Amino acid sequence: MDKKSMQELLRTKYRVTNGQKFLLTDYNPSDTGGLSLTKKEAKKILKKRVKRLSELQELLYANAKNALIVALQGMDTSGKDGTIKHVTSGINPQGISVASFKQPGPVELARDYLWRIHMAVPARGKIGIFNRSHYEEVLVAKVHPTLLEKQNLPTWVLNDSDFWKHRYQDIHNFEIYLRRQGIGLVKIFLNISKEEQRQRLLSRLDEREKQWKFSPNDPKERQFWEQYQAAYQEAIAQTATENTPWIIVPADNKWYARLVVVEVLIGELEKFDMAAPQPNPEIISSLSELKEILGEKPSDLEQEKNAKKNKKEDISKASNEKNLDKEPKKKKDKKN
Numbered sequence: 001m002d003k004k005s006m007q008e009l010l011r012t013k014y015r016v017t018n019g020q021k022f023l024l025t026d027y028n029p030s031d032t033g034g035l036s037l038t039k040k041e042a043k044k045i046l047k048k049r050v051k052r053l054s055e056l057q058e059l060l061y062a063n064a065k066n067a068l069i070v071a072l073q074g075m076d077t078s079g080k081d082g083t084i085k086h087v088t089s090g091i092n093p094q095g096i097s098v099a100s101f102k103q104p105g106p107v108e109l110a111r112d113y114l115w116r117i118h119m120a121v122p123a124r125g126k127i128g129i130f131n132r133s134h135y136e137e138v139l140v141a142k143v144h145p146t147l148l149e150k151q152n153l154p155t156w157v158l159n160d161s162d163f164w165k166h167r168y169q170d171i172h173n174f175e176i177y178l179r180r181q182g183i184g185l186v187k188i189f190l191n192i193s194k195e196e197q198r199q200r201l202l203s204r205l206d207e208r209e210k211q212w213k214f215s216p217n218d219p220k221e222r223q224f225w226e227q228y229q230a231a232y233q234e235a236i237a238q239t240a241t242e243n244t245p246w247i248i249v250p251a252d253n254k255w256y257a258r259l260v261v262v263e264v265l266i267g268e269l270e271k272f273d274m275a276a277p278q279p280n281p282e283i284i285s286s287l288s289e290l291k292e293i294l295g296e297k298p299s300d301l302e303q304e305k306n307a308k309k310n311k312k313e314d315i316s317k318a319s320n321e322k323n324l325d326k327e328p329k330k331k332k333d334k335k336n
Helices: 003-012 039-063 080-087 115-119 134-138 145-151 163-180 194-206 208-213 217-222 225-239 254-270 281-285 287-293 300-326
Strands: 067-074 096-100 127-131 183-191 246-250
Touching (some): 003 254, 039 080, 039 254, 067 134, 080 254, 134 163, 183 254, 225 246, 246 254
Parallel strands (some): 067 183, 096 127, 183 246
């Protein structure tokens, strides 16, 4: 597969733009898109694409008109932290922010559930990574509805038969609002299999350097696997549209998941159609003078350019004077 075809495959194969036709079971967590790459080869490709991502981020920062949110969702051990680390490794830290949305605290619970999300929206010119996102409110809160009791919602809101339908609508409207402000949104679901999760949890227990990642709550949450899968199915089906798509990234193979994510981000940034800002015309016209002020002597090349420019101006001036001399003198009117 040639480079261009591979990039197109990674950008489009897992894109969901019509939630009504979406089935999570149609997506294989161990899929590698037919790419038979070694980890070393994949790492080499990733390094090159991260460089391209970094170039686009610099343009985003320089133009300061758009922003990009990357919302990462996935079951425990699906690779959210690792994806952030490897995909953003070459990006200037000044142009990126990472927000992690865990269980809300007292300040957050005193406000609407989208408040903390809106507070983390990146400024124009920046990329904001959401490690978990506003979708926790239709995922964890749906699997564990007792969490809603802590949100201090009015009884009539909690008892509304369309409670979840309204949440999906609110989330979708929020995303449309962001888009209308020039803020792009990439929604990524790192799709891991139940068996792969089991293996990664065991790895955390077996390897001492990974044990800090293990939580006693992990095995308990694993018991709700099917409920979480159903919650993801519904959330994606309700909020995937042409303007607010989801990317269902196969996450059993970390090398492949990272290639998909970096390529999707590159594709989204390229849609902004950015170019390097034009420098101030006064600077361009005064480059030599400004360099002299800063103590740099004009280079031989610059002197040669200036000489040619002056010569061209002299020739043009002489030519204009010559043409004036050649102009026919007006004949005096003859007297009758």
